[in-house]
Amino acid sequence: MARAVRRCLTAALLVLLLEAAGAEQTDTQVIRLGGKLSMTPPLPEEMKPLFNMWWKHGRDLVCEWDKDGVEIYIKYKGRSQLDHLTARLEIDNMTTEDNGVYTLFLNNNEQPWKTVVTVVRDVTKPSIQISPLKCSYLSDSCILTCEGDVTEVGEVTFRWKEDGGAWERQGQKMDITKLHHSKVENFFCQMSNQISDRQSEGVLNPLYKAPLNVLGLVLGVLAVLVAAAVGVVVLWKKKLLCFASKKAGGAAERKADEEDDLKPKP
Incomplete structure (x- = not known):
């Protein structure tokens, strides 16, 4: 009975290990609009030697390699490079149309390693x-x-x-x-x-009310008072000068009249 239980547990553990080995591995990349996507997946030893590989974006073929060489498909031609030795795929000038899931196939077998790609713009100034x-x-x-x-x-x-x-x-x-x-x-x-x-x-802040600046208010009032005082002094000096000038002119006129009176008349 104990041996049977151990055999069942061993079998169950083996199944779990096999499922874990084949479990899907997902990589997530966020790419700036116009930037470059680079994907280098792991290459399982059981897949070697390689005789073909291809990448798919959703349902679309991106590129393919076999004994005849590398072929890049129309949508990605001129901006994609595939290294068949490492399975690394690079795509330049990424757009939002390149969003989605990228999947690798090796020797006609879909690999559990996938890349989810999102292409985004820089945020604007708010x-x-x-x-x-x-x-x-x-x-x-x-x-x-x-x-x-x-x-x-x-x-x-x-x-x-x-x-x-x-x-x-x-x-x-x-x-x-x-x-x-x-x-x-x-x-x-x-x-x-x-x-x-x-x-x-x-x-x-619309709720902000600047506190009353008492010192500034006092200094402002003092400045006004000083300016007014200066104006009064200047005006007073002008009036004094005007009065002195008029007084001096009157004295000169009286002296001239007195001198005229003292002159002998013809």
């Missing part, structure tokens, strides 16, 4: 939109939205920061309240995908 439009420091709360073109950029994440603080992951929208954010002057958002990230310009 901007921050505030709602509602009438939101101001008199409001109790507002909503900030990080917006940007997400066409063909793949999976996107959004993060936020306040003034010069650290980036925090909060999603595309951020709720702000007077209770928690009234002292923040500026908000920034960042949009990222698997190959790039861009930061928005800072946007002024």
Whole structure:
């Protein structure tokens, strides 16, 4: 009985090992639009020596090698290279049409190693939109939205920061309240995908109200008072000079009249 159980367990273990050996292996690559895809799969010893190989993208043939040499098919011609010694395939100028699963066949046998490829664009510079439009420091709360073109950029994440603080992951929208954010002057958002990230310009917090600058106010009032005092002094000096000038002119006229009276009359 014990031997029978051991034989069953051994057989079951062997089946599991065989299934694991043939289990599908998936590699994932994210490629920048216009970039290069490079795939170098493992070559099982039991497949050697090789007498043919081909790569498929979904249902389409990419390339093929046999005793007659390498053939690259139309869609990939001029931008693909196959090394038949290592089975490495390289494709340049990748586009979103190249997204999908790539499969290798060796000696007429499909291999468990596959590559899932996603071609994405760099993210664009985002901007921050505030709602509602009438939101101001008199409001109790507002909503900030990080917006940007997400066409063909793949999976996107959004993060936020306040003034010069650290980036925090909060999603595309951020709720702000007077209770928690009234002292923040500026908000920034960042949009990222698997190959790039861009930061928005800072946007002024609509709930922020600049504190009253008492020192600046006092200095401003003093400056106005000093300017007024200087103006008064200048005006007063001008009036004194004008009065002195008129007084001197009157004295000169009186002296001239007196001299004329003292002259002998003909």
